Amino acid sequence: MAGDGERVGRWVRRGVNAVLAGLSATGLAVTNIPLLAVSIGALALAPVPFLGLAIVPWTMTLVRKRANLERLLAARTGVLVARPYHPPPERAVAGGWQRFRWTVTDPATWRDLAWLVPGAVVGFGLGLICVVIPLYGLVGLTLAPLWIWLGTGWYGYGVVWSVDTVAGALLCVPQGAALLVGGLWLAPWLRRVDALFAWLFLAPTRAAELRLRVTQLTVTRADTVDAQAAELRRIERDLHDGVQARLVSLGMMIGLADELIDRNPAAAREMLGEARVASGTALVELRHLVRGIHPPVLAERGLGGAVRALALSLPVPISVDVDLPGRLDTPVESAAYFAVAETLTNMIRHSRAHHGSVSLRHADGMLTMEVTDDGRGGADATTGTGLRGIERRLAVFDGTMTLSSPPGGPTVVTMELPCVLSSPRIMHSSETD
Incomplete structure (x- = not known):
């Protein structure tokens, strides 16, 4: 009834x-x-x-x-x-x-x-x-x-x-x-x-649709080139200022230890200990750099597992609901992961939220990602680079992003990516991290 x-x-x-x-x-x-x-x-x-x-x-x-x-x-x-x-x-x-x-x-x-x-x-x-x-x-x-x-x-x-x-x-x-x-x-x-x-x-005619498509592809290609160039510059900067500097310092420490090993074995051992610490620090920085390029958990556990692992590392409780009957192609999966990660980062930095949620769904050839928080609202995609960067990242794959953020909240970011799933595995879970 x-x-x-x-x-x-x-x-x-x-x-x-x-x-x-x-x-x-x-x-x-x-x-x-x-x-x-x-x-x-x-x-x-x-x-x-x-x-x-x-x-x-x-x-x-x-x-x-x-x-x-x-x-x-x-x-x-x-x-x-x-x-x-x-x-x-x-x-x-x-x-x-x-x-x-x-x-x-x-x-x-x-x-x-x-x-x-x-x-x-x-x-x-x-x-x-x-x-x-x-x-x-x-x-x-x-x-x-x-x-x-x-x-x-x-x-x-x-x-x-x-x-x-x-x-x-x-x-x-x-x-x-x-x-x-x-x-x-x-x-x-x-x-x-x-x-x-x-x-x-x-409605646009077929000629108009073709023209709009060409315009869209031209814009997204330019955005992709700019984004890749910016990413390469970031990797180069991180390598130069981080790992490379540590490796240079490590080489100098080993050289000094080699010179001191006959005259002052105790100082040489101390120097080798510092070199061991420096090598460990360089390895950690290198791992962080690799995660920024393509997180290993994303390759191992897929989009759902990577998002749950990301939610565990955040200071705000994030509930994750995943319904993905399979795996996405690697480029799309990476773009989807970093789009969700950037959205959650913006939430942590600006929303003052006490709780958030992420929903991942795939139906009718469309991946839908919805990120919600109970923060102060008032987000505007035109006033910052974070949300604009997400739009450009999704546009490469003909994806879209819509934002609903009235003053006082809640803020809801809905991202859609047209894609297909390649694995028959069923991955369905709903949990609070």
């Missing part, structure tokens, strides 16, 4: 959300026509010096914002409509020729303009149906109670339902209930139809 109640509750919430989305779509559709009129006026003024360079990009920015709102509404129905726009040129200023040219030469601009009128008609019509049917049913459902409460002389709803007796009002109750239920059932489907119609106009 409880399960049935939950399903009914989810169904009702889904219907109500669709009705509210239909109401939003109806209001937004009304703005399409004046927005088109303003756009046509701006394009007519394009030949005017200076004025056209400024007003056309500004107007098309409004059109893009309206199209992006439609993409957002479509995404809530499960229809993902990507943004097909060209990336803005570097050093483009408002009112300049580069920004004007970037706007008017982008095919997506004209597809947005072509969508405004049919989008207004379809969006307004379907949105109105989403709202009117359940609202009409709600009126019929409440007609009889209001009639009895306000008296038989009250005819406020009679205009809608055309009844003038209590018996007629009572008959409206089951009809209203049927319309309300039917409207809540129909609304999500109508919203999806509207989203699919928007997808026909606003």
Whole structure:
């Protein structure tokens, strides 16, 4: 019974959300026509010096914002409509020729303009149906109670339902209930139809998808080269300042001991003892350096085991939940591990959290990593290099990162990597470290 109640509750919430989305779509559709009129006026003024360079990009920015709102509404129905726009040129200023040219030469601009009128008609019509049917049913459902409460002389709803007796009002109750239920059932489907119609106009064409993919690969390749160069510089610095210096010192100690072994054996033995300590320190530093390149525990125990081992070494309790039915390819596994490690490091340094959690899941060809903490929140990916570095690391493998960190917390970092698993071993555990 409880399960049935939950399903009914989810169904009702889904219907109500669709009705509210239909109401939003109806209001937004009304703005399409004046927005088109303003756009046509701006394009007519394009030949005017200076004025056209400024007003056309500004107007098309409004059109893009309206199209992006439609993409957002479509995404809530499960229809993902990507943004097909060209990336803005570097050093483009408002009112300049580069920004004007970037706007008017982008095919997506004209597809947005072509969508405004049919989008207004379809969006307004379907949105109105989403709202009117359940609202009409709600009126019929409440007609009889209001009639009895306000008296038989009250005819406020009679205009809608055309009844003038209590018996007629009572008959409206089951009809209203049927319309309300039917409207809540129909609304999500109508919203999806509207989203699919928007997808026909606003989704990128195959040429646009190819262009965006080339742009993305160019950016990620440059980021990868920069990241590899920075990593090589870090390894070189660590070797030069750490292990290399220790080995030079070790060689000098052994040389001094060799000179003293005949004249002062006691001093030579002392020097050899110091050399033994220095060799141990150099070995520890070398092991730390190797772990920074590719932790041995990652190769031995996989991503789940490496993350659990990492959680054990942190000063804040971290609960780890792993559901990975196999092993990932080594490059992806390494990128995923260091992304989680960097996220946890940021949590320890900045969040003031008392507890954190890591969830690793693989389903439908996608590795999902979620890191949560109960800290102060307010994290912003645009203000630091840590989260930006994670985004670049994941982008190499077409991965993404989303951040939710309201002031006061909690902070949730969700990272996704498209990948396949290569081992049939089942590794499922949930534990608190």
